[in-house]
Amino acid sequence: MPAASRSSMRTGAIVQNQFETAADLIGLEEHLRHILKTPFRSVTVEVPVRMDDGRIEVYRGYRVQHNGARGPCKGGIRFHPEADHDEVLGLATTMTWKTALVDIPFGGAKGGVQVDTRGLSARELEAVTRAFVSRIAIVLGPYRDIPAPDMGTNAQVMAWLLDEYSKRGGYTPAAVTGKPLALGGSLGREEATGRGVVYCMHAFADDFGVPLKGGRVVIQGFGNVGAHLARIAHEDGAKIVAVSDRDGGLHNEKGLDIPKLFQHAYVERKPVIEFPGGDRIDNRALWDIPCEWLVPAALGGVINKEDTVGRIDCKVVVEAANSPTTPVADKILEERGIPVLPDFLVNSGGVVVSYFEWVQNLQQHPWPLRQVTDELGAKLTAAYTAVRDTVREKGVSWRTGAMALALKRVAEAERLRGNY
Ligand code: NAD
Numbered sequence: 001m002p003a004a005s006r007s008s009m010r011t012g013a014i015v016q017n018q019f020e021t022a023a024d025l026i027g028l029e030e031h032l033r034h035i036l037k038t039p040f041r042s043v044t045v046e047v048p049v050r051m052d053d054g055r056i057e058v059y060r061g062y063r064v065q066h067n068g069a070r071g072p073c074k075g076g077i078r079f080h081p082e083a084d085h086d087e088v089l090g091l092a093t094t095m096t097w098k099t100a101l102v103d104i105p106f107g108g109a110k111g112g113v114q115v116d117t118r119g120l121s122a123r124e125l126e127a128v129t130r131a132f133v134s135r136i137a138i139v140l141g142p143y144r145d146i147p148a149p150d151m152g153t154n155a156q157v158m159a160w161l162l163d164e165y166s167k168r169g170g171y172t173p174a175a176v177t178g179k180p181l182a183l184g185g186s187l188g189r190e191e192a193t194g195r196g197v198v199y200c201m202h203a204f205a206d207d208f209g210v211p212l213k214g215g216r217v218v219i220q221g222f223g224n225v226g227a228h229l230a231r232i233a234h235e236d237g238a239k240i241v242a243v244s245d246r247d248g249g250l251h252n253e254k255g256l257d258i259p260k261l262f263q264h265a266y267v268e269r270k271p272v273i274e275f276p277g278g279d280r281i282d283n284r285a286l287w288d289i290p291c292e293w294l295v296p297a298a299l300g301g302v303i304n305k306e307d308t309v310g311r312i313d314c315k316v317v318v319e320a321a322n323s324p325t326t327p328v329a330d331k332i333l334e335e336r337g338i339p340v341l342p343d344f345l346v347n348s349g350g351v352v353v354s355y356f357e358w359v360q361n362l363q364q365h366p367w368p369l370r371q372v373t374d375e376l377g378a379k380l381t382a383a384y385t386a387v388r389d390t391v392r393e394k395g396v397s398w399r400t401g402a403m404a405l406a407l408k409r410v411a412e413a414e415r416l417r418g419n420y
Contacts, residue, residue, distance in 0.1 A: 017327045019093075022403035025396065031420075032411050036096075039089055040073075040107075041065040045135040047113055049127045059128065061113040063136045065145055066092035069413035072143050073109035074099055074351060076150025076178075077161075079128065083112030091150075094322065095351070097406035098344040102383045104355040109145050111136065117152045129157050133164040140165060142174035142362070148354050149178040159183050174361035177354035186357035188372035189350075194228025195373065196349020197320045198236060199380040200341055201293060207388060208339075210315045213237035216291040218314070220244050220283075221298025225320050225347065227266035229297060234258035242281070242289045244298075247271040249286045250278035287311045296324035303329045312338070319343040334397050342399040344406070345380075345387055352379050 023033050047059040062085055065073040075095040078088075088110045096108030113132050117125060139145055149158055158179045165175045173184035181187070188195070205212040217238045219226045222245045230240050239255035245265065250256060250272050257277050264275045273280050281289075290313040296302055297320035303309055309329040317333060317340040319325060325333070325340055333340055353376060360366050390401035 018399060018403055019407075021400050022407050025394065025400060025404045026408055026411075028407065028411060032414055035414060036067065036407070036410060039064050039066050039092065040068055041139060042085070042089070043136055043139055044085065045132070047115075047128060047131045047135065049124060049131050051124055052121050059113050059115045059132075061111070061132045061135065062088045063111040063139060063145070064088045064092040064109060065139065066108040066110075067096040067410060067414075068107035068145075069410055069417055070100060070107055071105035072107065072141075073145040074106035074148070074354065075109035075111070076148045077111035077113070077132075077153050077157075078150035079113050079115050079117045079125075079152030079157075081114060081116040083114050088112045091322065094344055096410060097403060098348045098351055099355075100406040100409040101344055101387070101402055102348045102352055102379050103409070104352060104379070106146070106351070106355065109147075110150070111147060112150075115152075125157070126160050129153075129160040130164045133161050137165055137168055140175060141169075142172060142358070146174070146354075146358060147176050148351070154178075155180045155185060174358050177357040179357070184357070184361050184366075186353055186360055186372060187367065187369040188376070189353045189357060190224065191228040191232070192353035192372075192376060193225045193320070193347050193350035194230075195232055196352065196376060196380050197225065197229040197295070197297075197318060197346050198232045199349070199377050200346050200384050201233065201238075201318060202236070203381055203384040203388075204316060204318075204339075204341060208316075210292050212293075214239060215293055216241045217293040217295060218242045218286060218289050218291040219295045219297055219320075220249075220286055220302065220324075221296070221321065222261075222265050222272050223298070226295070226297035227262055229295065229320060230258050231262050238293070241291060242278075242286055243272055244281070244283055244286050245272045246283075246298075248273040248283060249281045250275060251281050251285075251289060252278035288313070290314070292316070293318055296321045298324075300324060301326055303333075305329050305332060309333060314338065316341065319346050322347065330397070330399065339398055342402050345383055345398070345402050348383070349376055349380060352376055 043063045045061045047061045092108050092110035099106040158176050161176050179185040217240045222243050242251040265272045287308045288311050292315045294314035295318045300323040303325040305328045309332050387402045
């Protein structure tokens with residue numbers, strides 16, 4: 001089936017465009033604009049790996065630390081054939097705004113290795129991880145820069161990362177988050193982003209009368225974020241009428257049987273379209289389904305002028321994925337009066353629980369799941385409320401309000417630290 005078309009606008013350009021609008025709103029000084037538009041440190045490395053057949057492949061890797069004024073840099077590492085410097089910088093920049101917005105004591109970073117993991121054996125994947133980490137370890141550390149999983153990496157990759165890093169300074173669990181539980185990972189980390197999305201939906205529902213209980217939800221993507229948010233929203237009474245993955249989607253006006261679909265598609269890793277209990281749709285048709293809550297939870301640039309924005313019929317867009325809406329589509333949604341809850345608010349649950357993991361590691365004191373869930377709710381609700389108040393006070397979009405708030409916090413830390 002045809003994949004949903006994506007705008008050609010890259011993450012970096014999308015993030016840059018949002019920055020200027022918010023910087024104008026808070027009257028940000030010229031030198032701070034420059035500092036905050038460029039990375040604090042950007043490292044490019046070659047990653048040579050001996051493959052199982054004896055050849056040596058050389059991959060390219062990046063670690064970009066965008067800003068560390070508010071605390072150690074924080075951000076994932078992705079293994080993807082299209083990971084390049086611009087993309088990694090755009091994502092690192094978003095991490096700076098995200099950590100500031102949810103008010104955790106971190107800055108923003110991101111890493112990437114240009115590698116297609118699909119053809120790799122487990123040994124080769126481990127070798128890529130160790131070679132990359134050995135080359136960037138000098139800029140990492142629990143008080144300097146703390147990686148986490150992202151596209152193409154997982155808890156096992158983080159375990160290898162921890163092991164490789166610990167060879168240098170001794171056992172240092174706080175040097176990386178998203179680890180397996182047995183190595184100091186946190187309870188609640190796997191579902192944290194999806195749970196955070198639902199906390200934001202609850203808060204918006206309470207304020208603006210868009211019902212979550214009984215409300216129709218359409219979700220693009222049924223991976224870590226999409227599947228968990230579907231499961232939790234369903235538990236809270238929402239009606240999930242359509243979901244999709246890369247192979248296509250399912251639609252059922254009465255609501256899909258989410259617990260069974262979760263088992264089928266998320267636990268057993270089978271395509272969504274092979275699940276009985278709904279009409280099969282192609283990925284394009286997902287955007288035509290009327291709903292209260294439209295939740296892109298897969299790719300960037302999917303809500304765009306070229307293909308999708310004109311067909312959307314919802315009360316609110318909830319950006320669970322990173323950069324799913326292009327700036328032009330954002331403007332069109334604004335003109336149509338459809339609010340867009342921005343990615344760096346909505347999908348920040350993962351980094352918030354990463355922060356909790358770091359705290360638990362530093363204190364060598366694991367938290368029970370209830371504490372993780374409650375403190376996640378408190379962090380996200382506080383961030384949501386601060387954005388809502390800015391939106392009301394300044395009459396701006398949710399994205400501009402959120403960005404202005406984040407920018408203000410980072411700029412304040414930069415000014416106080418000085419060092420120019
Ligand atoms: P994932 O790889 O677990 O899942 C991605 C899902 O999207 C899969 O179901 C895949 O089949 C689907 N998909 C891919 N192409 C598609 C297409 N053309 N149409 C419909 N579905 C398609 O990834 P994830 O961790 O769930 O991340 C999803 C998004 O959320 C990404 O943008 C990611 O950057 C963002 N995000 C993730 C986290 C996290 O903690 N996992 C945190 C913040 C942001």
